[in-house]
Amino acid sequence: MAQQLLQALDRAGVRLTGPRRELAHLIAQRAGHFTAADLLADAERRQLGIGRATIFRLLELLAEQNLVERVDLPDGRHAYVPCEPSHHHHLVCISCGGSSEVDDCGIDAVAAEAARRSGFEIQSHRLELFGRCPGCQSGTSPQ
Amino acid sequence: MAQQLLQALDRAGVRLTGPRRELAHLIAQRAGHFTAADLLADAERRQLGIGRATIFRLLELLAEQNLVERVDLPDGRHAYVPCEPSHHHHLVCISCGGSSEVDDCGIDAVAAEAARRSGFEIQSHRLELFGRCPGCQSGTSPQ
DNA sequence: CCATAGATGAGACTTAGTCTCATGTAGGTT
DNA sequence: AACCTACATGAGACTAAGTCTCATCTATGG
Structure with missing residues (x-):
């Protein structure tokens, strides 16, 4: 699934950088929805040294490509769900x-x-x- | 409409305080949806001296009573819409x-x-x- | 291998929302 | 009418979410 994300990013004409590859894997490993904070925590736990801005930028990019959809949880938080475009x-x-x-x-x-x-x-x-x-x-x- | 809100609050057993009355009027004057920030700005513009916390507390109260509903705008912001319960x-x-x-x-x-x-x-x-x-x-x- | 446009991390900044706490007041009781 | 007290308030500290800037780095086409 991480591969799918990366291929789609490639098709979209953006660069396949290290942080993006790593984040794609983190997303693939999360079963259901996740928040930006979840991803950030994952990245910190693994000491990937990925900045907060990079995560928001990638999520925006994925959302633009419809690879991920933004969902508003009942408690008002924002989450993302990887999905078919x-x-x-x-x-x-x-x-x-x-x-x-x-x-x-x-x-x-x-x-x-x-x-x-x-x-x-x-x-x-x-x-x-x-x-x-x-x-x-x-x-x-x-x- | 402000009256309806106030009556409903009264029925719910909470106090009808000055700030609540004023906010009910501000809400009534807004045609459609509004954000907490909108209300806050209205209150400041009129120098009502109402604190930010009071506004969030009232919105929570109104939402509990289904007098107002929380809506997530496409851009991710949260808004409220006065409505039938x-x-x-x-x-x-x-x-x-x-x-x-x-x-x-x-x-x-x-x-x-x-x-x-x-x-x-x-x-x-x-x-x-x-x-x-x-x-x-x-x-x-x-x- | 190089040049460069695009991507990055750090961290300042902004905005939304929550919490605490001392003070104020609505509204029932007398 | 005055009193009492639980509830409500404003101020402002605090937290969390998200954005922006900018100097540095790197993926990728040539």
Whole structure:
């Protein structure tokens, strides 16, 4: 998965630097969503000497390429989820932090209906679903 | 509208203090969504002497009572929208900042379908629609 | 191997939000 | 009407998230 990220960055015409390679691996190792602070902590723990700015810059870059999507957690924090570069939405597990993707399966219709009722001209939408993933439902980790 | 907010606060059993009354009016005067910083600026402009903490405390209180809902703007900032205390979603105008409410009109079905496909047990969801309101579409204020 | 545009780390800076604490006051009680 | 006290407040220290600048470094095309 780190390779996918790096290939996509290469395709986007940016340089494949050391810090970027290392961060790609750190992201690949995180199962679900992660915050900028998580990445920063990972990098510090491994003493990679990567600056805070570099991390934010890479996340911005990845978000531009739709390789990562920004998600707003219910508590107001910002997290990122690595994902396929197509339009879709995320299911975020509030217990383990894992996430999975769902395609639109009907939201466009909902948006169209809302547009019709309100007269708005809808340009984008964001749907986030929060709950417990199958693994966390089977009693292992309450919360 | 300020009255509605104040009545609801009274019903919730909290004190109707001077700062709260003043903030209720400031909120009522803002057409659409606003950020904590907006309110703070309003209060300072009028020299009301209201502290930053008081504003955040009131917003938290209003959010708890569902009198105001927290919305994450596409640029990552947090805003608040005064609203009816029932479950619904917001249409936010990216041009003038106005907003209106839409009821679920089918999102529950989408969520149920996503749950079925993924095995997640969904607890909450958040849908935000961004676009241009009828007023802003009629050429007056581009972008 | 070189030149250079693009990337980096350090750290100052800005902004959002939280916390503490001494003081003030709403509103029920008498 | 005056009193009491739990709740609310403002000030400002504090923390965390994110941005910016700038001198240095390096990936990569030639």
